[in-house]
Amino acid sequence: MKTFASDNTVPAHPLLLKSLEMENQAWASAYGADSKTVSIEKLFQKHFGSAAQAFPVFNGTGANVTAISSCMLPHEAVICPDTAHLQVDECGALEKFAGVKILALPTKDGKLCPEQIEPFLTYKGDPHRVQPRVISISQTTELGTVYSSQEVKALADFAHAHKMFLHVDGARFSNAVVSLNGSLKSLSADLGVDVLSFGGTKNGMLLGEAVVFFNQPQFAERFHFVRKQAMQLASKMRYLSCQFEAYLEKEIWKTNALHANEMAQRLYKGVSNLEAIPVLYPVQANAIFVRLSPPLVERLQKDFYFYVVDPKGPIARWMTSWNTTPTDVDQFVAAIASS
Numbered sequence: 056m057k058t059f060a061s062d063n064t065v066p067a068h069p070l071l072l073k074s075l076e077m078e079n080q081a082w083a084s085a086y087g088a089d090s091k092t093v094s095i096e097k098l099f100q101k102h103f104g105s106a107a108q109a110f111p112v113f114n115g116t117g118a119n120v121t122a123i124s125s126c127m128l129p130h131e132a133v134i135c136p137d138t139a140h141l142q143v144d145e146c147g148a149l150e151k152f153a154g155v156k157i158l159a160l161p162t163k164d165g166k167l168c169p170e171q172i173e174p175f176l177t178y179k180g181d182p183h184r185v186q187p188r189v190i191s192i193s194q195t196t197e198l199g200t201v202y203s204s205q206e207v208k209a210l211a212d213f214a215h216a217h218k219m220f221l222h223v224d225g226a227r228f229s230n231a232v233v234s235l236n237g238s239l240k241s242l243s244a245d246l247g248v249d250v251l252s253f254g255g256t257k258n259g260m261l262l263g264e265a266v267v268f269f270n271q272p273q274f275a276e277r278f279h280f281v282r283k284q285a286m287q288l289a290s291k292m293r294y295l296s297c298q299f300e301a302y303l304e305k306e307i308w309k310t311n312a313l314h315a316n317e318m319a320q321r322l323y324k325g326v327s328n329l330e331a332i333p334v335l336y337p338v339q340a341n342a343i344f345v346r347l348s349p350p351l352v353e354r355l356q357k358d359f360y361f362y363v364v365d366p367k368g369p370i371a372r373w374m375t376s377w378n379t380t381p382t383d384v385d386q387f388v389a390a391i392a393s394s
C-alpha cells in the first residue's frame with residue numbers, strides 16, 4: 056500500500072539500484088580504499104565546492120552523531136530546536152555516544168534564530184555550565200519548513216563570531232535546495248555551514264547518507280576515527296559510494312526532490328481550501344502538517360496510512376516522496392474531500 060507516512064517507506068530509485076548492480080561486477084578494496092569511494096571525494100567537491108570533505112555513512116542518526124561529535128568535547132553543548140530529530144527521535148544517541156548535552160529550544164516553525172542562542176553565551180567560561188559549541192539546524196525542518204539563505208547565513212555568522220560551529224541535519228537537504236532554487240554549494244559551503252549530514256535514503260537511495268565538512272580539515276581528520284567508533288564505517292563502502300556517484304552525477308538528488316516537493320504542493324492545493332483541514336505550517340518542501348478531527352483520522356486511515364504526530368489535536372503529518380504519483384495525491388485529496 057502506498058502511504059503518506061514517510062519518505063522512508065518508498066522504494067529505491069531504479070537508477071540507484073542500477074548503480075549497485077554495476078558496482079557488483081568486480082572485487083574491490085574495503086573500508087573506503089576502493090576506486091569508487093576515492094573518486095566521489097572529487098565529485099562531492101564538484102557539487103559542494105573545493106573545501107568539501109565527504110564521508111559516506113549508513114544512516115541519518117549515524118550521520119548526525121558522527122558529524123556533531125567530531126566537533127565537540129564532552130563538556131560542550133549543542134543547541135537545536137526542540138523539534139530536531141537529534142533531540143526527539145534519536146534515542147539519546149548523541150548524548151550516549153559523545154557525552155555532550157543537547158539544549159533544545161522551542162520554535163514556532165521548527166527554525167532557530169541567533170537571538171534565541173544569545174542568552175546561552177552569558178555563561179561562557181563558567182566551569183559549572185556546559186559550553187555551547189555547535190548549533191544544529193535541520194534543513195528542511197522537521198515541520199516541513201525551509202530556512203532561507205539569509206537565515207542560515209545569520210546562524211553561521213553568529214556561530215563563528217562566538218567560536219561555535221553550524222551543523223545542518225540535511226536528511227532532506229535536497230528538498231530544501233530545490234525549494235530555494237539554489238545549488239548544493241550555494242546553500243551549504245557558501246553560507247558558512249561547517250558540517251552537513253547530507254541525506255540520500257529519504258530521497259531515493261537504498262540506504263546511505265554522507266557527512267560533509269567545509270573548511271574544517273581538523274574535524275575531517277578526526278572523523279575517520281569517530282566514524283569507526285560509531286560503527287558507521289562500511290567495509291563494503293563502494294556500495295554507498297556508487298549510489299552517491301549516480302545521485303550527484305545524474306542529478307537524481309534534484310529530480311527526486313523536485314518531484315516530492317511538487318507532489319506536496321499538489322496535495323496542499325487540494326486541501327488548502329477545505330475549512331475542516333487547517334494546514335499548520337507553510338508547505339515549503341515535502342511535508343504537510345494538518346489538524347484533523349479524530350473521526351476523520353479514523354475514516355482516512357482505513358485506506359491511507361499516515362502518522363498522527365500529536366494525538367492532541369490530532370495533528371497529522373502527510374509526506375510525499377520521489378515515488379508519490381499525481382494519481383496517489385488526487386485519490387487522497389478526493390477521499391479527504393468526501394470524508
Ligand SMILES: Cc1ncc(COP(=O)(O)O)c(C=O)c1O
Pocket residue numbers: 113114115116117119140141193196197224226227256
Ligand atoms: C530530519 C531527520 N534527520 C535524521 C533522521 C535520521 O535518519 P535515520 O532514521 O536513517 O537514522 C531522520 C529520519 O527520519 C530525519 O527525519
